[in-house]
Amino acid sequence: MKALYFDYAATTPVDPRVAEAMAACLTMDGNFGNPASRSHRYGWQAEQAVESARRQLADLLNADPREIVWTSGATESNNLALKGVVEHLRDAEQVQGPLHIITSAIEHKAVLDPCKWLEKHQNVEVTLLTPDADGLIDPQQVKDALRDNTCLVSLMAVNNELGTITDIAAVSALLNDHPALLHVDAAQAVGKIPVDVKAWDVDLMSVSAHKFYGPKGIGALFVRREPQVKLAAQIHGGGHERGMRSGTLATHQLVGLGEAARIVAEEQATDEARIRALRNKLWQGLEAIGDVYLNGHAVHGSANHLNVSFAGVDGEILLASLAKVAVSSGSACNSATVAPSYVLKAIGRSDDLAHAGLRFSLGRFTSEDDIDAAIAEVSRVVTALRG
Incomplete structure (x- = not known):
């Protein structure tokens, strides 16, 4: 047996259709160029492939392609969202006092550990909401926990252990009259349930390709443009991804992510x-x-x-x-x-x-x-x- x-x-295993698309971006006779190389055809072709993938993921999420920031996966996206919001408020907005984040006790460690780091290093107070016996977070819990200094609410759309689904749209509606931003860890949601950043009305959302039959080591952070969400970059060195995440883009991985997103949209x-x-x-x-x-x-x-x-x-x-x-x-x-x-x-x-x-x-x-x-x-x- x-x-x-x-x-x-x-x-998830990489879908064979995804693997085929990726393989065409690896060798000399394929689309192997650096997307940041603007002086020759190899770079242009790679950039075109990367931007096509950006469009494919944006279409799946009902987003603007300019709202997709490439990362190495949901863990980096979560760190960029959480730390990026707080550090922007500290550095650019010159907020000096304590800040407050609301999350839940059943989030992935990729959210809970950055929250602990922010508590220790950035004078952030964190409220951990307790789920009910079925593993659900009631949106009313978020409303009850809001403070004047709450800058961010971070809740996962689908819990990684239980599979329970959070009513993200209801949480967002409760924040209409509050300046706090809403971040969603959607690593377990994309490819499993319909995900719509406009219907959910989220500000930030983390995505990981290997959870929906794409390759490991690649993901994205949705960053709302209107009204614009501002983040402090966590990786510096060239100002890629509109200054939010530097580093040479992996054409083959992004093509794989895009193809995986296309298949999810259809199937x-x-x-x-x-x-x-x-x-x-x-x-x-x-x-x-x-x-x-x-x-x-x-x-x-x-x-x-x-x-x-x-x-x-x-x-x-x-x-x-x-x-x-x-x-x-x-x-x-x-x-x-x-x-x-x-x-x-x-x-x-x-x-x-x-x-x-x-x-x-x-x-x-x-x-x-x-x-x-x-x-x-x-x-x-x-x-x-x-x-």
Whole structure:
């Protein structure tokens, strides 16, 4: 039995159509030039390819291509958004007093860690909103946490562990009469749910190509132009990307991102319906094992995510015993100790259930045979461990 891949939320395989487009940008007989080389055809062709990719991603997000800033991925985009907003206020606007950021206790570490850094180094106070038992953040929580000095609200559109979907448009509406900017980590959203920066009315949004069948190491930050959002650059050295992010652009990666965005725009609705049916079948099969708990909301969630906890088994042994099923553990390794998932703890799971939580994530290449095989293997392992 070959290993079954159920970790699409961690990364997706590059779609063969994307890989083909990328390969054409690598060698001497392809489009290998530096997009910043303006003095010859090789550079012009590379720049044209990069700008075509910018348009493809912008079209997917309902954005202006000039609002797309290339980065190395969502982690860099999150850092640029969070630190860039605060440092611009400190340096350009000469704001001296404490600033305030609102985020949630179940954000990705790529948001929580920059927030900790800003607390330590930039006199920023951070409010961590607590989700309900289903992993949802109520927009009213944001309104209740707002202060006069709140400069930024940062919430993920789709939670990376639970798959729960935040009502971003409702959060944005609550900020209409407040100067705070709204940043959305959409790494888990793009390619899984419809994403529309105009309908959501966001100021900043992070995107990662390898979450929607593009290559690793490339992503983007949406930066609203009207009204213009101003950021302090975090990487200097040439003033690329309208001064917000310097560095030679990787033509092949950006072409891959653009092609991946194009495919999502054409196929997402069909993919989502098929994947949701597979996810529901997987949940029914796992639930039948007994003493299995769904982590996250049964309705307000991504079709791609299924997070469950198995009572009566040791989490580490469970994960080690599922060598034939590639899933993500609800536990996070920290030095020599293994701590339960902070996301599962935040929604009220006990240490035992948080340790025994597994994230199954499905994708474009998941088949019905994969679902049947996963149900059989997990049932066999859990029954054996309980027995």
